[in-house]
Amino acid sequence: MRAVTISPQASGGKLAVSDVPAPRPGVGEVLIENVSAGVNRADLLQRAGKYPPPAGAPPWPGLEVAGSVRETGPGVSGVSVGDRVVALLEGGGYADLVVARAAQTLPAPDGVDLVDAAALPEAVCTAWTNLVDTARVRPGEWVLIHGGSGGVGTIAVQLAAALGAHVIATAGGPERAERVRALGADAVVDHRREDFVAAVRAATHGRGADVVLDVLGGRALPDNVRALAHHGRLVVIGLQQGRRGELDLSALMAKRATVTGTTLRSRTPQEKAQIVAAVREHVWPLIAAGRVRPVVHARLPLADAEAALATLERGEAFGKVLLVP
Structure with a gap:
């Protein structure tokens, strides 16, 4: 079969x-013939040698597929x-065939093209577990979603809105901001021209965000804490602005706020199976109802993985x- 390999494997290799x-399926596994694979920022980190796949996973990238x-x-x-399915993987999705744990598969949702359905598993599982399991979002709360135009962000905006939250999102440029607003955001901050802390305070009449879902990390940490409401919850899921930031503990304590960092790929199979089961119960009906949908920027051939x-x-x-493929 064909797969997109990295050479040299150590760091910065070409695809x-x-x-x-x-591959062949083992106990509790299924072999899937792919029609599409989602591309994620984790794949960039893996190619750079900064995010190796877990033990037993194929060495080539790819965290989600449909087929x-x-x-x-x-x-x-x-x-x-x-069966037509989508699957959450530990790796190996950039290939014609992939082995997935059966407990990490979901039936392809009705009303969604099977190719486009590959945009769902990683983003939906990430958004669900961080908004619901970690941040405990409740109806009527204000949620700030950084990177609202990204793969996870476009899903998180729709999901938070469907859960009854008020959504503030960031995006780069007026055209992208309008598209994010159309996904269900109550307010969108053009991060190229606007201060998101001021925008959050204006939208919430000075109260701040109950939840911040952050893909920035590093340099954004102080401003994220400033943007929080009392008892606010900051959930860091990405490090686009670096691994290190300055945390004002006094500000955090005064707000009785929390900061949590999470990843999905490193979780145990049991944890992932629980997340997938919850997504099937709670999010798949929202997709069937058209309240949450995959947002696809482009479909590219497997050979164009570098361009992707x-x-x-x-x-x-x-x-x-x-x-x-």
Whole structure:
């Protein structure tokens, strides 16, 4: 089969389509014939040698796919050969075939093109577990979502709105801001021209955001704390502005606020299975009802993986970039 390999593997390698042995499903696993794979910023980090795949995962990138089940391994129930599914992976999605844990698959949602459905697993699972499990968002609360035009951001905006929250999002430029507003944001901050802390205070009449979902990290930490309301929850899920930032503990204590950092890829299979099950119960009906939908920037051939990652790196993508084998 074909897969997009990184050479040299250590760091900063080039991507190329290579012939590799086809995988076989083990206990509790399924073999999926891909029709598309989602491209994520984690793939950029993996190529740079800063985010190695977990033990046992293929060395090539790819955290989510959509396709049809070709084979099931021992002990699999609830998933059958021929089923159209999406899957959350530890890695290896940039390929013709991929092995996934059956507990980390979901039926392809009705009303969504199967190719576009690959834009859902990573983003939806990330948005759900951080907004609901970690931040405990409640109806009527104000949620600030950084990177509202990104792969996770476009889903998080829709999901937070569907959960009854008031959404403030950041985006770069007026055209992108309007598109994010159309996804359900109550207010959108053009981060190229506006101070998001001032915008949050204006939108909330000085109260601040109950929840901040942050993909920036590093340099944004002090301003994120300033943007929080009393008892606010800052959830850091990305490090686009670096790994280190200055935290004013006095400000955090005065607001009785919390800061939590999370990742999805490093969680145990049991944790991921629980997240996937919750997404199937709570988010899949929202997708079926049209209240949450995948946002796809571009579909590119597998051989154009370099161009796909470059699109993310330059910040050009609105929503997800997909690779189509």
